[in-house]
Amino acid sequence: MSLYPVAQYIFLNQAEYNRKGATALCSKQRKNIITILDSRIENYLDIFTDKPAYFMKKHSGMRPHDIAVLLKIASKGKEPWFMKDLAYELEISASEISESINRSMIAGLISSDKRTLRKLSLLDFLKSGLRFVYPQQPGSMVRGIGTAHSAPPLNSEIVSAEQYVWPYGKGNVRGQAIKPLHPNTPEACLKDKKYYELMALTDALRIGKVREQTIAFDMIKERIEHT
Structure with missing residues (x-):
């Protein structure tokens, strides 16, 4: 929404008031017109000062x-x-x-x-x-970095013969490929242990069995609620 039509709208209503002339209106009519104008101005100011979503791009869905x-x-x-x-x-x-x-x-x-x-x-x-929203199925065997139950902290709770990894040329684990939420996630996680844990646990929610999802969510909740 542009400010221009708002200003124009207010201006035209004020012009109508001026055209009729204050002297041609009784005091009650003048008071009513001024009250209406004040109310409209306040409504528009509320939109443009307290609701920033009006200024933002249209939400085209999460990524x-x-x-x-x-x-x-x-x-x-x-x-x-x-x-x-x-x-x-x-x-x-x-x-x-x-x-x-x-x-x-x-x-x-x-x-x-x-x-x-x-x-x-x-x-x-x-x-x-x-x-x-972001489902994932394990892919072919590749070299990479462990995720889901194949990475900390879930690997201390879940023992599985299946290894899940984010494809990464410098990784030292072979397992079924899991597409990360962003292509540069492996690099980013190698630089931040806390972030790695949250991202790996998030993958357990995407691809894990019910028990894995339950444990993973409890771990995520604990980490997020205590930040």
Whole structure:
């Protein structure tokens, strides 16, 4: 919504009041017109000062890496951060980070200050929506970095002959390929243990059996709620 039609609308109503002339109206009529104009102005000011979604791009749906960005923020806990930090550490462009956080704000997963996670909403989405929105099936055998139950911390709770990995040329584990939420996730996780744990646990929600999903969610919840 543009400010121009708002200003034009208010101007035309004020012009109508001026055209009729204050002297041609009784005091009650003048009071009613002024009250209506004041109310309309207040409504429009409320839209443009308290509801920033009007200024944002149309929400065209969440992207897989939006979850990666939110979990990176979660991994930082109370540590201060800037968007440029996220861009560097996740190896995602600054513009993509900005657009990602805007989408998450509209979706109600981060507050309007674009810094505070809405933890309950994020946890609800991870538990009930992630595996349906971003499903994944194990692929061919490749070399990479362990994920899901093949990575910490879940590998200390789940013992399985199946190995799941993110494809990564420098990895030292062979297993079935799992496509990460962003192509640069393996590199980003190697630089941040806390982030690695959250991303690996998230994959367990996407591809794990019921028991694995339950344990993984409890671990994610503990980490996010205590940040």
